[in-house]
Every structure is written in structure tokens, then in C-alpha cells.
Amino acid sequence: MTNQKVKPLTNSQESDFEGLLEEQPLTAAESYQALLRSLRRKNGFNLLFVRCSPVQADEIIRGISQDLPNKNIQVLQLDSETDNLYEKIVDLPNYTNLNILFVRGLENALLRYEEAESQGYFLSSQSPVYGGTWAGVPKILGYLNLSRERFERQFPFTLVFLLPEFALRYFIRRASDFFDWYSGVYEFPTDKDILEREIRRLVYLDSDLDTYQQFTPQQRQEKLAEIKAYLSDSPSLDPVRASQLWHEKGLIHAMGKEYEEAIASYDKALEFKPDDHQAWYNRGIALDDLGRYEEAIASFDRALRLNPDDYYNKACCYGLQNNVELAIENLQRAINLDVKYQDMAKTDQYFEQIRGDERFQSLLS
Numbered sequence: 001m002t003n004q005k006v007k008p009l010t011n012s013q014e015s016d017f018e019g020l021l022e023e024q025p026l027t028a029a030e031s032y033q034a035l036l037r038s039l040r041r042k043n044g045f046n047l048l049f050v051r052c053s054p055v056q057a058d059e060i061i062r063g064i065s066q067d068l069p070n071k072n073i074q075v076l077q078l079d080s081e082t083d084n085l086y087e088k089i090v091d092l093p094n095y096t097n098l099n100i101l102f103v104r105g106l107e108n109a110l111l112r113y114e115e116a117e118s119q120g121y122f123l124s125s126q127s128p129v130y131g132g133t134w135a136g137v138p139k140i141l142g143y144l145n146l147s148r149e150r151f152e153r154q155f156p157f158t159l160v161f162l163l164p165e166f167a168l169r170y171f172i173r174r175a176s177d178f179f180d181w182y183s184g185v186y187e188f189p190t191d192k193d194i195l196e197r198e199i200r201r202l203v204y205l206d207s208d209l210d211t212y213q214q215f216t217p218q219q220r221q222e223k224l225a226e227i228k229a230y231l232s233d234s235p236s237l238d239p240v241r242a243s244q245l246w247h248e249k250g251l252i253h254a255m256g257k258e259y260e261e262a263i264a265s266y267d268k269a270l271e272f273k274p275d276d277h278q279a280w281y282n283r284g285i286a287l288d289d290l291g292r293y294e295e296a297i298a299s300f301d302r303a304l305r306l307n308p309d310d311y312y313n314k315a316c317c318y319g320l321q322n323n324v325e326l327a328i329e330n331l332q333r334a335i336n337l338d339v340k341y342q343d344m345a346k347t348d349q350y351f352e353q354i355r356g357d358e359r360f361q362s363l364l365s
Helices: 011-022 028-041 052-066 085-090 106-118 139-146 149-152 165-173 194-204 209-214 217-232 239-255 259-270 277-289 292-305 309-318 324-337 340-347 350-354 358-364
Strands: 047-049 073-077 100-104 160-164 183-186
Touching: 028 052, 028 183, 047 165, 052 100, 052 160, 052 194, 073 259, 085 139, 085 149, 100 358, 106 139, 106 165, 106 217, 139 149, 160 165, 165 217, 165 358, 194 217, 194 239, 209 239, 217 277, 217 324, 239 259, 239 277, 239 292, 259 277, 277 292, 277 309, 309 324, 309 340, 309 350, 324 340, 324 358, 340 358
Parallel strands: 047 160, 047 183, 073 100, 100 160
Antiparallel strands: none
16 A cells, blocks of 8 residues: 555644743753652652653663652563553553553654654554554554543553653654643753763664674664664754764664665765765665665765775676676776675675676686
8 A cells, every 4th residue: 555645733733842842941950850849749640751862761760769769660661562551551560559650662662653754654553443533643652542541540650651752752743632631741851971972882882783684673673763762862963973873773774674764864874974985885785785776876986986995886786787897897996905805706696697707707716
């Protein structure tokens, strides 16, 4: 089925939405004290929303648990497969004795819907009862919209949703019936030092293509949501750092064979850093994997102007097109730079169509 366009928010909805998140800009410390006061005095069913980064969520939970030792507090971690929050809560042991339940990870279940909508499309829910008003709403949010009275009757405690900005914005748009019952929204600006540390971890320390290739769909979704969290929560993010995060996001998509999504991420990276030869190079590989060879060559050309080491990938692309002359010309240039490319070409599947050519065989001998 062809994806359908999402109906945009009206101007008044956008205005109310922006005002909600920017009503009282506070420091992280001030927001924490406001949240602490609220949790200390609240009893019965309440809904609180906290806009924060993943690492801030850890600190908030740890701090509240220490500062409110007499409260019965639990943490519910959701994943990309969660579609019914109510059932998750009732499965908790002694949930009726809770005072505070922190709910984490909802962004994992929302990411692919939010990204599709941000590009102007919605994904149809797989639930057979959906349609009409709920078309395109993730099942977990649809169930929340339909079950808010049951939440109030069944859960005599405070639910605290910890969400990055992109997920909170999406929640407000697509689960407005449930969100209307909120008691407070608390914003935690991302500290610059924390942001630098987390970007370094995501882009350098945790970055591993072999690991990405072995990710389950759930693991991939959770890693992508973590990266998106820092992109959305950091409006003043340095362009180089933004480019690095988008590039890493592209690599994760590519290792999961989500090539269209990878290309979109590389394009975003290049908006911030147009001279990133690695992004042009990886974009070319993704286009090549989709069979879009002319576009791939154009990307490799851009990478080549910035860094001369991409002759080999350009040769691969010409090999796939059965363009013997240009494949050999670029392969020769690559070998002149590094003899390792001669050994690589002997087994590389990209050259299968021209492998029998005498000129190709001569180059490899």
C-alpha cells in the first residue's frame, strides 16, 4: 500500500505545543527541584512528563530514589516491541503499592513512526482494530488514548514518563487524549559536558560495524532512538557533532540493510558538514547497494575530490555496470595508492561481470 501523507498540525496546535514546552525555561537543577516537590506531595493517579536525555534519566531516577526514601518507587523499561503499557504495568509485582513509577524507553517504540511522519508519511498500524482516527498511530499510543480512564481507576500512583524531546513532541501529537490528563511537564536542558561525553561514546567508543551488523531489529531501534534523542534535545549542537551523530545513524541503518534510511541520514550529516568525505563515501556505498549506480558514482566522485582513496569503490561501481574500461582505470589508480586493492579485487563480487576480461586478469596478476 502506498504511504499516505500525514495531516499537518494547525497553526493553533503548533502554537499551543511550542508554548507548552517553553513556558518556563529552567536550569536542570531548578527542574529537578520542581519535580522533586511535585512527587513529594502527590498522591493517587497522576501523569508527569519529563523531557530529558537518556543519561539524565538515569540521574533523575537515582536522585529521586535517594531524596524520597519513603516512597515506593519502581522503574519500567520499555523496548521497541512494547505495544501495551497497561499490561506491562499490571504484570509488575505489587504494583498497587507503588507511589511512583518511572517509565523509560517509550522512544524505542515510537522512533520509526516519528521519523516516517517527520518525512510526511505515516505507517499503518498492524492492529486490526485500528483505522480512521487512529490510522498511523503506534499501537502503544493508540492503547493509551483508548485506556486513560482505566489507568486512572487501576493505578493509584504517579506515572513519570522520561522522554527525549522528539518522543515527547510525537506523544503530544499522537496521544493527545491521554496527554490531556498530564499534571506537569518538566524540561531538563542537556548539559554540554554530558553531551560531549555521550557523543564521544556513541560515535567513537561504541561504534563498531560488526556489532551493528549483528544487531537484532530491537537492538538497532534502541541504538537509533538513543542517537535521535541527542539530536533532538540539543538545538544548539555544534555542526560537527550533529554531522557525526547523523553519520553514525546512517551506518547503523546501512548495517541493517535499511539503505534508504541510511542515505537520508548521510544527507543530513552532509547538510552540517558538506566536506565530509566519509559521509559521501558511505552514501555512495548505500546507493550502490540499491542499484542506483550513477548516483553512487556521483557520490564517490565527491568523496574522491575530498580524499583520493576512493578509487577502489568507484571501480567497484563501474564493475557492477560492466563498464570494463572505467573499472580498470579506477582500479589501477587504487592499486597505485595501495597494493592491498589488488588482492581485494581478486574476490570482490563487484567485479564478477568483468572478471573474465583479459585486461582485468592482467591487472590482478
